[in-house]
Amino acid sequence: MTAVTSTATRADLTKTLRDAIVSGEYAPNQRLIEADLSTTYGASRAAVRTALLELGAEGLVDRLPNRGSRVRAIPLEEAIEILEVRMSLEGLCAAKAAENITDAEIAEFATLRADILAASESDLFEYSRLNQHLDRRIREIADHPTAVAILERLRAQGVRHQFRLAFYPGRAAVSAPEHAAIIDAISSRDAARAEAETRAHLGSVILALRSIG
Structure with missing residues (x-):
């Protein structure tokens, strides 16, 4: 500690x-x-x-x-409600990141994309860490303090359920391409697609959490 x-x-x-x-x-x-x-x-x-x-x-x-x-033990249904709220806020941050991203950050994201895909096949702890890093970098590049402040609170409440999901058999094979799609949209500076891919990913997380209970 x-x-x-x-x-x-x-x-x-x-x-x-x-x-x-x-x-x-x-x-x-x-x-x-x-x-x-x-x-x-x-x-x-x-x-x-x-x-x-x-x-x-x-x-x-x-x-x-x-x-x-x-x-506090966060029940599954509440965790799902939190994710539903996060869909809008994280979609907003992804769109803002697509608008703000620099050439240097695009190069950084290209490396991160490759690392995420590689880790998803061999090291789930590293895969989880890289996903958290990606989320953090998107929020930083978005530069939207109000959305980020709310997201930090919401993410803290629901993180245990998502951590459990990250290690569920077969989940990484689904989520890694979703993260890659988000990176591609942001790196292409396509704000609408970045928001749509982010919302689709979190929708996939919700469906997966419901399926594993």
Whole structure:
């Protein structure tokens, strides 16, 4: 677990706890004890409490009356609703990225495209990491702070279900070409196609999640 110094800002601690929850360091329904977190991250109890309140507002933590906090378990149907909302926002970001992308970034995406396709056949952990990197780069190139801020919150809530899906047998063979199609559209500076390919990919994710339950 990542340590946080006593001088770390509240935002640092909130981000560190968010990342730990999203990455699975804390399991769904696991209790989050303020004293333990204070020791683990080198932060004050007040800072931990504030961070937990913020994560509660984000939907990642449940605050239990007189029992502290626990990691919120996101049900499948809610995860699917989140994906339905993300379709619009991620489609927007893909379109903006297609409008903004530079020649250097197109070259970067060409390398990333090849790496994603190769990893999908041999290394699913690396494939998952590369997909997350692609998503992050699209948001950065899109340069749309409002959409990105909302997406960061939504993605954190639904990431566990998508991580499980990424390792489902045969899924990479379906999703890798979808990611390649998104890259191709953005690199072609075709905003409409970039949005359509992104929406189609997330629609495919929803169908796959429903099929595996």
